[in-house]
Amino acid sequence: MTVERGTAAERGTAVGRRNRRPVSPWRVVVRIFLWAMALGWLVPLLLPLYASLRPYAETAAEGYFSLPKTLNFDYYVQAWQGGNLPRHFLNTLLVAVPAVLLTLFFASFVAFLISRRRLPGGRLLLILFTAGNLLPQQVVLTPLYLMYTKLPLPWWMSWPSELVYDSYWGIIAIHVAFQTGFCVFVLSNYMDTIPRELIEAATVDGAGVWRQYWRVVLPLVRPALGALGTLEFAWIYNDFLWAVVLMSTGDKLPVTSALNNLRSVYFTDYNLLAAGSILVALPTLIVFFVLQRQFVAGLTLGANKG
Amino acid sequence: MANVQPGRTVPPVPSGPTPSPLSRRRLLGGAAYAAGALALPVGLAGCEKPTEGGSGGGTVTFGSNYSDEVPKKAIAEVLANSGLDVKINTVDHNTFQENITRYLQATPDDVFTWFSGFRMQYFAAQGLATDISDIWQTIGGDFSAAMKQASTGTDGKQYFVPFYYYPWALFYRKSLFQEKGYQVPTTWDDLKALAGKMKSDGLIPIAMADKDGWPAMGTFDYVNMRTNGYDFHVSLMAGKESWEDSRVKQVFTLWRELLPYCQPGANGRTWQEAAQSLGQKQTGMYLLGMFVGQQFQGEVAADLDFFPFPQIAEAHGQDAVEAPIDGFMISSKVKNVDGAKELLRYLASAKAQNAYLKSDPNNVATHNGADTSGYSALQKKAVELVGGAKQISQFLDRDTRPDFASTVMIPSLQSFLNAPDDVDGLCRRIESQKKTIFAS
Numbered sequence: 234m235t236v237e238r239g240t241a242a243e244r245g246t247a248v249g250r251r252n253r254r255p256v257s258p259w260r261v262v263v264r265i266f267l268w269a270m271a272l273g274w275l276v277p278l279l280l281p282l283y284a285s286l287r288p289y290a291e292t293a294a295e296g297y298f299s300l301p302k303t304l305n306f307d308y309y310v311q312a313w314q315g316g317n318l319p320r321h322f323l324n325t326l327l328v329a330v331p332a333v334l335l336t337l338f339f340a341s342f343v344a345f346l347i348s349r350r351r352l353p354g355g356r357l358l359l360i361l362f363t364a365g366n367l368l369p370q371q372v373v374l375t376p377l378y379l380m381y382t383k384l385p386l387p388w389w390m391s392w393p394s395e396l397v398y399d400s401y402w403g404i405i406a407i408h409v410a411f412q413t414g415f416c417v418f419v420l421s422n423y424m425d426t427i428p429r430e431l432i433e434a435a436t437v438d439g440a441g442v443w444r445q446y447w448r449v450v451l452p453l454v455r456p457a458l459g460a461l462g463t464l465e466f467a468w469i470y471n472d473f474l475w476a477v478v479l480m481s482t483g484d485k486l487p488v489t490s491a492l493n494n495l496r497s498v499y500f501t502d503y504n505l506l507a508a509g510s511i512l513v514a515l516p517t518l519i520v521f522f523v524l525q526r527q528f529v530a531g532l533t534l535g536a537n538k539g
Numbered sequence: 540m541a542n543v544q545p546g547r548t549v550p551p552v553p554s555g556p557t558p559s560p561l562s563r564r565r566l567l568g569g570a571a572y573a574a575g576a577l578a579l580p581v582g583l584a585g586c587e588k589p590t591e592g593g594s595g596g597g598t599v600t601f602g603s604n605y606s607d608e609v610p611k612k613a614i615a616e617v618l619a620n621s622g623l624d625v626k627i628n629t630v631d632h633n634t635f636q637e638n639i640t641r642y643l644q645a646t647p648d649d650v651f652t653w654f655s656g657f658r659m660q661y662f663a664a665q666g667l668a669t670d671i672s673d674i675w676q677t678i679g680g681d682f683s684a685a686m687k688q689a690s691t692g693t694d695g696k697q698y699f700v701p702f703y704y705y706p707w708a709l710f711y712r713k714s715l716f717q718e719k720g721y722q723v724p725t726t727w728d729d730l731k732a733l734a735g736k737m738k739s740d741g742l743i744p745i746a747m748a749d750k751d752g753w754p755a756m757g758t759f760d761y762v763n764m765r766t767n768g769y770d771f772h773v774s775l776m777a778g779k780e781s782w783e784d785s786r787v788k789q790v791f792t793l794w795r796e797l798l799p800y801c802q803p804g805a806n807g808r809t810w811q812e813a814a815q816s817l818g819q820k821q822t823g824m825y826l827l828g829m830f831v832g833q834q835f836q837g838e839v840a841a842d843l844d845f846f847p848f849p850q851i852a853e854a855h856g857q858d859a860v861e862a863p864i865d866g867f868m869i870s871s872k873v874k875n876v877d878g879a880k881e882l883l884r885y886l887a888s889a890k891a892q893n894a895y896l897k898s899d900p901n902n903v904a905t906h907n908g909a910d911t912s913g914y915s916a917l918q919k920k921a922v923e924l925v926g927g928a929k930q931i932s933q934f935l936d937r938d939t940r941p942d943f944a945s946t947v948m949i950p951s952l953q954s955f956l957n958a959p960d961d962v963d964g965l966c967r968r969i970e971s972q973k974k975t976i977f978a979s
Binding site for chain 1: 608628629633637642644645646647810811815828830
């Protein structure tokens with residue numbers, strides 16, 4: 234997609250240069266401005282990448298902008314092992330995968346009801362769900378912490394705390410609770426675009442409510458589910474707050490908090506931290522580049538509802 | 540919905556007799572996903588057997604902030620030799636510290652790593668720690684009076700077992716001092732004279748860094764203790780004295796005298812960078828904790844030495860030493876009290892401390908009988924320095940409320956380094972914020 238856009242733009246300017254008018258000073262200014270902005274965005278990303286390939290002693294002595302003497306992947310190995318990253322990546326998956334699936338599952342229920350079933354007060358419900366998105370999550374931090382420390386779970390669900398606190402159940406629940414609102418909003422708008430006749434036909438053919446939902450509507454909203462799934466995964470993956478506040482076992486923390494393992498008590502090796510950050514950011518970057526179409530679709534879904 | 544037009548062709552609904560293979564696979568897949576998703580956390584939680592739940596003699600849980608690679612390994616080895624079944628829960632140092640209140644109120648481990656001084660007393664006073672005075676009756680003789688004092692809560696009971704400490708002092712390179720014929724200063728005037736000489740020799744006399752906010756606290760502590768004494772410092776830290784007191788203003792005024800000799804732009808420099816400048820002989824002296832040694836290897840490390848902060852007021856001499864102590868406490872929600880106390884008795888032994896400090900050349904054991912034969916010259920000097928101290932302070936952020944240290948003192952000291960002229964305004968701002976914080 235980027236490639237296409239790039240060539241199209243180049244072609245545009247080439248045509249412009251040849252056929253229309255000579256390069257105007259204004260165009261040069263715009264060009265310089267755009268390049269400067271692009272560099273401004275890229276430098277903070279490229280600099281850690283560069284730093285992560287160089288040993289600390291070298292950058293400490295010569296500065297981060299110096300030419301490299303040594304370039305290697307040692308820090309990546311060190312971050313992967315020292316930060317115990319595989320373990321924490323697994324932890325993140327244990328939270329993110331169930332949370333995304335449950336969120337989509339529940340949200341599609343609510344959206345189906347609101348959009349297809351003429352529920353009394355359905356619109357109000359939708360407004361309520363959407364408004365919930367505006368609530369800053371931090372507001373419920375302390376009440377939630379107190380609640381979680383008082384809610385028991387059997388040991389086989391949460392060990393050693395035997396509470397919702399320090400268990401994945403609690404983290405998954407809070408993610409589902411906070412993300413469902415947005416997903417309901419998007420999905421119900423999307424479902425509104427499905428022709429009513431489809432469901433009416435299904436009703437005529439004797440399909441019950443469940444069948445209408447599962448067999449008719451759900452297959453049709455698959456693009457929306459895919460887009461939302463991508464987006465939600467990235468969001469939940471990036472969460473730092475909940476896990477740190479609602480967990481006390483170090484080995485259970487997700488990968489975003491594992492970066493702290495790479496900082497020493499008094500000393501922070503920023504080059505190592507840069508390598509770790511890149512490793513941790515990599516999955517989201519991969520998801521973004523591979524599923525870019527869905528990602529963009531997810532962000533604009535529901536914006537153009539019929 | 541009921542008024543469907545009869546003549547209209549309705550798109551086929553995938554239902555009833557001819558279910559499309561896709562939807563069946565979808566259903567099965569969905570079910571498998573859901574089952575997997577719910578089972579996974581169970582599996583992970585259930586993989587550790589909860590057998591010896593809370594009875595004595597069983598597992599002792601150990602909440603550790605020894606998250607750096609070397610200390611993590613060292614403490615694991617020490618605990619493995621304790622003869623107890625210890626389960627370690629390591630949380631990285633920063634998160635551990637930020638979460639400590641929530642951690643202690645929820646499901647803390649039996650024994651946890653913590654700091655002595657006000658920070659220990661704060662949680663002991665809130666009832667979040669277990670009284671271990673009985674342990675101190677047996678181990679008391681192994682520690683100096685200053686150590687015991689640093690382990691005692693405001694109610695006079697002990698809550699803490701000290702493990703190791705590290706002193707703060709002015710570090711310098713021996714070869715540089717020899718080369719230029721510098722003498723170690725013992726008074727404030729000597730220090731300023733030496734700094735002046737270094738400046739004329741083209742050196743930056745005193746390395747300074749405060750990007751992380753805490754390193755400059757050390758200078759404040761020392762100037763205050765040398766000028767006004769340890770007792771005033773402690774009660775100032777406890778919120779009992781006014782920051783608008785002329786004695787506090789005097790501290791900042793004295794510190795200001797030193798600033799022309801300090802590395803400029805301290806707020807943008809990390810202590811590592813400042814330490815590097817000391818190693819490269821660009822700067823002459825650096826006031827920091829002994830962990831500064833982590834920055835140096837080989838020849839430079841062997842060349843490193845320190846001297847205690849010079850005397851300012853004769854009445855207080857060089858009495859007080861800043862030497863933060865790390866150690867262990869038992870949480871109030873302890874499940875295995877007997878095991879936890881047995882573990883603390885073991886950690887208070889010279890054997891455990893010797894074993895741990897083998898890995899760590901930048902700290903010193905707290906036990907009187909600890910084996911010092913393996914110590915580096917710097918460690919031996921540190922033992923001497925702290926042994927001769929009349930009082931031991933714990934560093935500003937450990938001697939006062941954590942919220943006061945981080946939300947008031949860090950920005951205040953940084954603004955002082957930026958604009959050192961407005962001492963009155965600075966003290967007024969600190970005092971008004973202090974009142975709010977200590978009232979809560």
